[in-house]
Amino acid sequence: xxxxxxxxxxxxxxxxxxxxxxxxxxxxxxxxxxxxxxxxxxxxxxxxxxxxxxxxxxxxxxxxxxxxxxxxxxxxxxxxxxxxxxxxxxxxxxxxxxxxxxxxxxxxxxxxxxxxxxxxxxxxxxxxxxxxxxxxxxxxxxxxxxxxxxxxxxxxxxxxxxxxxxxxxxxxxxxxxxxxxxxxxxxxxxxxxxxxxxxxxxxxxxxxxxxxxxxxxxxxxxxxxxxxxxxxxxxxxxxxxxxxxxxxxxxxxxxxxxxxxxxxxxxxxxxxxxxxxxxxxxxxxxxxxxxxxxxxxxxxxxxxxxxxxxxxxxxxxxxxxxxxxxxxxxxxxxxxxxxxxxxxxxxxxxxxxxxxxxxxxxxxxxxxxxxxxxxxxxxxxxx
Amino acid sequence: xxxxxxxxxxxxxxxxxxxxxxxxxxxxxxxxxxxxxxxxxxxxxxxxxxxxxxxxxxxxxxxxxxxxxxxxxxxxxxxxxxxxxxxxxxxxxxxxxxxxxxxxxxxxxxxxxxxxxxxxxxxxx
Amino acid sequence: xxxxxxxxxxxxxxxxxxxxxxxxxxxxxxxxxxxxxxxxxxxxxxxxxxxxxxxxxxxxxxxxxxxxxxxxxxxxxxxxxxxxxxxxxxxxxxxxxxxxxxxxxxxxxxxxxxxxxxxxxxxxxxxxxxxxxxxxxxxxxxxxxxxxxxxxxxxxxxxxxxxxxxxxxxxxxxxxxxxxxxxxxxxxxxxxxxxxxxxxxxxxxxxxxxxxxxxxxxxxxxxxxxxxxxxxxxxxxxxxxxxxxxxxxxxxxxxxxxx
Numbered sequence: 031x032x033x034x035x036x037x038x039x040x041x042x043x044x045x046x047x048x049x050x051x052x053x054x055x056x057x058x059x060x061x062x063x064x065x066x067x068x069x070x071x072x073x074x075x076x077x078x079x080x081x082x083x084x085x086x087x088x089x090x091x092x093x094x095x096x097x098x099x100x101x102x103x104x105x106x107x108x109x110x111x112x113x114x115x116x117x118x119x120x121x122x123x124x125x126x127x128x129x130x131x132x133x134x135x136x137x138x139x140x141x142x143x144x145x146x147x148x149x150x151x152x153x154x155x156x157x158x159x160x161x162x163x164x165x166x167x168x169x170x171x172x173x174x175x176x177x178x179x180x181x182x183x184x185x186x187x188x189x190x191x192x193x194x195x196x197x198x199x200x201x202x203x204x205x206x207x208x209x210x211x212x213x214x215x216x217x218x219x220x221x222x223x224x225x226x227x228x229x230x231x232x233x234x235x236x237x238x239x240x241x242x243x244x245x246x247x248x249x250x251x252x253x254x255x256x257x258x259x260x261x262x263x264x265x266x267x268x269x270x271x272x273x274x275x276x277x278x279x280x281x282x283x284x285x286x287x288x289x290x291x292x293x294x295x296x297x298x299x300x301x302x303x304x305x306x307x308x309x310x311x312x313x314x315x316x317x318x319x320x321x322x323x324x325x326x327x328x329x330x331x332x333x334x335x336x337x338x339x340x341x342x343x344x345x346x347x348x349x350x351x352x353x354x355x356x357x358x359x360x361x362x363x364x365x366x367x368x369x370x371x372x373x374x375x376x377x378x379x380x381x382x383x384x385x386x387x388x389x390x391x392x393x394x395x396x397x398x399x400x401x402x403x404x405x406x407x408x409x410x411x412x413x
Numbered sequence: 414x415x416x417x418x419x420x421x422x423x424x425x426x427x428x429x430x431x432x433x434x435x436x437x438x439x440x441x442x443x444x445x446x447x448x449x450x451x452x453x454x455x456x457x458x459x460x461x462x463x464x465x466x467x468x469x470x471x472x473x474x475x476x477x478x479x480x481x482x483x484x485x486x487x488x489x490x491x492x493x494x495x496x497x498x499x500x501x502x503x504x505x506x507x508x509x510x511x512x513x514x515x516x517x518x519x520x521x522x523x524x525x526x527x528x529x530x531x532x533x534x535x536x537x538x
Numbered sequence: 539x540x541x542x543x544x545x546x547x548x549x550x551x552x553x554x555x556x557x558x559x560x561x562x563x564x565x566x567x568x569x570x571x572x573x574x575x576x577x578x579x580x581x582x583x584x585x586x587x588x589x590x591x592x593x594x595x596x597x598x599x600x601x602x603x604x605x606x607x608x609x610x611x612x613x614x615x616x617x618x619x620x621x622x623x624x625x626x627x628x629x630x631x632x633x634x635x636x637x638x639x640x641x642x643x644x645x646x647x648x649x650x651x652x653x654x655x656x657x658x659x660x661x662x663x664x665x666x667x668x669x670x671x672x673x674x675x676x677x678x679x680x681x682x683x684x685x686x687x688x689x690x691x692x693x694x695x696x697x698x699x700x701x702x703x704x705x706x707x708x709x710x711x712x713x714x715x716x717x718x719x720x721x722x723x724x725x726x727x728x729x730x731x732x733x734x735x736x737x738x739x740x741x742x743x744x745x746x747x748x749x750x751x752x753x754x755x756x757x758x759x760x761x762x763x764x765x766x767x768x769x770x771x772x773x774x775x776x777x778x779x780x781x782x783x784x785x786x787x788x789x790x791x792x793x794x795x796x797x
Contacts, residue, residue, distance in 0.1 A: 067729040068693075069710035074623035078698040078708060138693015138708065138730030145673040145692055156672035156696050217666050217787040218702025295640070371704035372636040372657070376623070481687050484679055486743045497743075501723065529728040530688060537722050 056390010
């Protein structure tokens with residue numbers, strides 16, 4: 031089946047070459063980081079997590095969103111999702127791989143990464159995150175590939191695949207809940223110390239992930255002619271709409287609790303992000319842009335005429351993805367570190383090396399996704 | 414063509430092993446006069462020379478876990494003396510040999526990372 | 539081309555070999571690739587066991603004096619990168635509103651807000667940092683010290699995010715180049731690990747007081763066993779009004795302050 035990924039037209043190979051170029055520069059930048067240490071990034075004693083963990087947080091959400099297509103199709107026999115499920119599963123595989131790579135690049139001693147498994151620490155959320163991410167990667171890859179293989183041979187998939195797929199449903203929710211628990215249990219970081227973080231993560235994941243899935247099907251339709259179906263897209267768009275609306279509602283509740291209670295520690299991070307704190311306001315334009323573009327996107331999606339329009343749907347989806355990428359990545363992760371536990375403010379901006387490595391990992395994810403989707407489309411359109 | 418390919422693959426995979434074979438013939442164990450010939454009394458050591466040669470890695474790992482993780486830094490040597498479970502104990506006797514650990518490790522091509530943090534005999538005056 | 543039966547046979551024998559290797563490494567000790575050590579479960583301080591603690595009498599601390607900082611950083615080879623972003627510090631002095639941000643800041647007397655206060659790892663009895671470490675590289679020892687095993691740390695910096703006091707530093711680069719006056723009796727750390735104050739556990743085992751306590755010309759710090767009702771530190775705690783950093787978080791620090 032994999033041989034389908036090695037055959038393609040000129041545009042396919044131009045895309046692959048571009049991705050390999052980006053990956054190569056990412057690897058070269060990473061070798062700098064391995065040699066000199068994480069000093070080459072913009073992180074420091076006060077903002078000790080940056081772009082890498084931000085990308086990881088966003089992508090775990092995208093990975094979890096596969097459940098939005100797997101659940102209706104496999105558990106409730108929603109046939110309209112027949113052609114889109116494999117795309118969702120492969121998107122999850124690619125996103126999970128990127129998550130693991132981002133964690134690896136963020137570590138100070140990646141050569142010791144196996145210590146997490148050699149010295150299991152069930153009280154640590156990072157331990158569980160590593161376990162469930164690896165598990166999710168394997169589950170989705172194995173089930174997606176097996177079902178696709180069976181389809182290629184024109185036979186029903188083997189019986190063991192069904193329980194594995196059913197397992198992936200709660201597992202998807204668990205990966206993003208565990209990731210939220212990474213942040214939501216830390217007593218010193220008041221932006222994160224909220225019970226609503228896990229639901230907010232899930233809502234934003236389902237909004238951004240399904241939007242990304244819609245965009246993927248449109249890209250596939252344009253480049254390969256394979257159409258996952260407008261009914262599938264319409265249903266996903268509705269899911270994205272309500273997930274997006276929930277996400278903004280939950281952001282609203284955060285604002286209420288912080289500012290109505292008037293407790294300084296609750297307010298400070300949100301003040302820094304949206305209004306600037308003590309003259310520091312690097313992120314303010316980002317946050318307002320994210321809020322506005324996200325709200326506009328949800329509004330557009332709420333209007334049926336626009337939601338079904340071939341111009342407005344991709345624009346709204348892209349807007350929602352960008353909005354949530356900024357909100358979860360830039361806003362949440364960086365905002366959690368400002369102000370520091372000693373009420374000091376240090377601002378963070380990523381360095382060129384950091385950005386190059388980040389783009390390299392995105393390219394690795396895109397490459398894996400391209401290859402997997404090439405195989406999927408080939409199988410689904412075979413005679 | 415297939416045979417040519419197979420031969421190339423075989424050669425590529427065995428290359429590193431062939432290299433090692435050749436290296437063993439040309440290098441020799443380090444000359445004994447690279448360090449000042451101060452004989453160290455191995456009855457005062459934590460264990461016999463033969464035991465240490467074969468097992469120093471395990472001893473160091475156990476000492477490390479014991480002193481760092483359990484806070485138990487006292488080692489009672491077979492001859493009854495109390496020693497601290499620390500690399501400084503080793504270097505206390507062996508410090509005259511600047512190449513104490515490096516001698517054998519370079520020959521055996523082992524690169525332990527102890528000296529990234531711990532201060533070796535080479536770095537002490 | 540291979541037929542299906544042969545392919546299935548190769549798949550099964552391959553899986554079989556993997557299974558045998560796995561079983562062998564588990565059952566036959568000689569085969570195990572790495573001896574796993576069961577994690578030392580976090581040990582909470584227990585009455586009857588020692589619990590190290592420190593009391594800082596901030597009234598006696600001299601403004602501008604940093605003897606404790608200098609001595610600690612020298613004795614433990616703490617690097618000085620001359621760069622606020624990548625600073626590594628085990629103990630330092632800061633202002634009242636930074637060390638006690640959740641204490642009342644309103645109409646505080648000039649005497650109190652004008653002073654500098656020592657900040658260091660609190661060696662909390664309920665430490666969030668040890669709770670989050672995925673490898674138990676930082677762990678609670680039986681004697682109350684929140685210890686670091688630099689050999690095991692993977693540099694994920696989760697503990698830095700978890701610490702509510704900002705006590706931890708990371709080695710963003712190789713620290714060796716930034717150690718001005720190294721002490722040969724103690725190791726350095728390496729690039730990529732987190733470090734912090736260790737209550738001088740290496741000195742305690744030799745019956746010495748921590749470096750900062752000993753270095754202080756004013757004897758500002760009292761160090762002792764919090765679980766021993768007859769210790770000096772318990773006496774001072776009984777007879778003075780003391781406070782701690784962010785007590786509302788339930789971390790139960792082992793460091794107390796007389797304001």
